[in-house]
Amino acid sequence: MIPASIDNKKFGISLFGQGFFGNTLRQWQTFADLMEDSYNGPIVIRSRAAHGGGPCTYNVPKIDVLGVLGKEPWKDWPIENTYFNELLPPHLSTLQAELMTDVDGMWYMRYSLEKVYFREALSRPIVARGLKAKMIVQHFCCVPMFDCVQEFMDCYKDHVIELTCTSKSFGSRGWNGIIWEVRKY
Numbered sequence: 001m002i003p004a005s006i007d008n009k010k011f012g013i014s015l016f017g018q019g020f021f022g023n024t025l026r027q028w029q030t031f032a033d034l035m036e037d038s039y040n041g042p043i044v045i046r047s048r049a050a051h052g053g054g055p056c057t058y059n060v061p062k063i064d065v066l067g068v069l070g071k072e073p074w075k076d077w078p079i080e081n082t083y084f085n086e087l088l089p090p091h092l093s094t095l096q097a098e099l100m101t102d103v104d105g106m107w108y109m110r111y112s113l114e115k116v117y118f119r120e121a122l123s124r125p126i127v128a129r130g131l132k133a134k135m136i137v138q139h140f141c142c143v144p145m146f147d148c149v150q151e152f153m154d155c156y157k158d159h160v161i162e163l164t165c166t167s168k169s170f171g172s173r174g175w176n177g178i179i180w181e182v183r184k185y
Contacts, residue, residue, distance in 0.1 A: 006159060007184045010048050013083060021179035022148040023171040025086040034065065034084045042087035045069070047077060058117050059087055088178065092166040095140035095177075096121040099153060099161040102129065107153065109133035118164060118180070140165040145177040152182055159184045 006012050017027045028034035034043070040062055047054025055073040065084070068074060074082070096118050097111035109128045112121035128136055138146050145165065152161050165177035 002155065005184050006156070006182050009181075009183070009185065012181050012183055013046075013048055015182075016180070019172060021152070021182060023145065023173040023175040023178045025088060025171055025178065027083065027085040029083050031065070031069070031079065031082070031084070034062070039086065042089075044085050044087050045074065046083050046085065048081040048083060054081070056119065058090075088164060088166065088170070090117050090121075091115050092168060092170075093121070093164055094167050095136070095163075095165040097137065097163055098122060098125075099133070099137065099149070099163065100159070101153065101157040105157075106130040107133040107137075109136065111136065118162070137163075137165075140177070142169070142176045144173065145175040148175075148179065149177075152179065156182050156184070 006015065015021060016024060017029065026039055028037060043060045043062055043065055045057040045060055045065065045068060047056065055077060057068055057074070060068050069079070069082070093115050095111060095113060097109050099107060099109050102108040106129055110122060110125035111128065112125055114121045114124070137149055141149060149161065149163060159182050161182050162180040163177055164180065167176070169176050171178060
C-alpha cells in the first residue's frame with residue numbers, strides 16, 4: 001500500500017530501509033545490527049529526529065562507531081534514535097537536490113553540483129524552477145532513477161524529495177542515484 005503522506009522522519013527511514021524510494025544503500029537500524037554485519041566500509045551515523053535536523057556524522061570507519069557515539073553530538077543522543085547506513089562517497093556526486101512542487105504546480109529545486117556531503121552541499125544551493133529544474137534532474141539521472149523521481153513528484157506534490165545522483169551506478173538496483181527522503185515534516 002502506498003502511504004498518502006510521509007509526515008515524520010521515523011516513518012520515512014522505515015520506508016527507505018524497505019526500498020520504497022527505489023535504489024538503496026545498506027542500512028542498519030541498531031548498533032548491534034551494524035556490528036553483526038560483515039560490511040566493513042565507511043558508515044554514516046544518523047538520527048531519527050522526529051522532524052529532521054538531528055546529528056549526522058559521515059565517513060566513520062566501522063571500528064570507530066562506538067567511540068564516535070560516546071562523543072558530542074552523540075553522547076547524550078538516545079541510541080534508540082540512532083541508525084546507520086553505508087556511506088555514498090561525496091566525490092562521486094554529480095547532483096544533490098531537494099525537489100518540490102511550488103504554489104503554481106511547477107517543479108522547484110534547490111540543488112548543488114559540489115562534491116561534498118549532502119547537508120553541506122545544500123547549505124549553498126542554486127535554485128531552478130519549472131522545465132529547467134526537470135531538465136537538470138533528467139540530465140543527471142539514469143532513466144529508471146528519473147522515472148522514480150517523476151513518480152514521486154506526481155504522487156507527493158506537497159512533499160520534499162531529497163536525492164543524490166552520482167557518476168557511477170551503485171546500490172540495490174544499480175542506479176546512478178538515490179532518493180534519501182520523501183518528506184512532509
